[in-house]
Amino acid sequence: MANFKFELSKNFGRPTTSAANAANRNIKRIAESDKSLDAKAQEIANEFNRAYKRTGLDNFGTAIKPKIKELLTDGIIPTVSAVQPPR
Numbered sequence: 001m002a003n004f005k006f007e008l009s010k011n012f013g014r015p016t017t018s019a020a021n022a023a024n025r026n027i028k029r030i031a032e033s034d035k036s037l038d039a040k041a042q043e044i045a046n047e048f049n050r051a052y053k054r055t056g057l058d059n060f061g062t063a064i065k066p067k068i069k070e071l072l073t074d075g076i077i078p079t080v081s082a083v084q085p086p087r
Contacts, residue, residue, distance in 0.1 A: 008056070015051040020082035023051035031077045041069040044078060051080045 015023070030043045045068055048061025061068070071078050 012056045015055055015082055017082040019051045020080040023047045023080040040072055041065055044068050
């Protein structure tokens, strides 16, 4: 029987700073637009997907789309963070 050691990448779940900044700019613009709530939630989910691409959390925005919709309803604009997650 072989022993396997699985180690997460150092940058797992961490978008680049430039990707996070670009996504946050776009998210703010989308949230302040006069589109429907569903359209805003979908576009913001796409921004999260784009920011978290190749970090091990692909389709992260799609997974949290219901939460994004809830935050927008409460008047909160979600943001992408480039901070290293705790280990």
